[in-house]
Amino acid sequence: NAGVMQNPRHLVRRRGQEARLRCSPMKGHSHVYWYRQLPEEGLKFMVYLQKENIIDESGMPKERFSAEFPKEGPSILRIQQVVRGDSAAYFCASSLGEAAKNIQYFGAGTRLSVL
């Protein structure tokens, strides 16, 4: 009964490269959320997706960041042309149904380091 799976756990990129973070939700969950956590900070909401749809991307930076949750396969958070300020832990969560009525279950996160 696997939980939310994120990979890779650690990702190192040089400035200007692309980072692709993957998240497989819990079995049966069709709602996915991405959060970013800076050191000593709480999680900041980025985006909420349902299969093939972006429900709320109000927390996503306007440039370089994108997210998708295709019909088949994991959700992907993509950061183009990474900068040092993108270094953070990125967490994915999933829920069985809509956000307002369901508990979110979190993955272990991907720690992105930009050199």
Place this chain on the structure above:
Amino acid sequence: SQQGEEDPQALSIQEGENATMNCSYKTSINNLQWYRQNSGRGLVHLILIRSNEREKHSGRLRVTLDTSKKSSSLLITASRAADTASYFCATGLYSGAGSYQLTFGKGTKLSVIP
């Protein structure tokens, strides 16, 4: 600014003692949730309390919610070394974008000394 603010930022107690953490928020909420995060790991959901509830229990956890003061507290009784972690409150509310978001505070770092 942060919706949820935990207090204290750090707390150190002896095993067996009770730990109390507080959370204040600014706007109306639909519910408030507490999560635990062990160092370098993801968040684990502990308990959810709805805006029309005042108190909730789960094992050694007791959560209170005072919507008039916009505050919540998490009490861990008879603490154990394994309770050492960061604890976050998260307020759930509908966002301006029409969806529902969890907004997290900065957390309280709890250290339970054996």
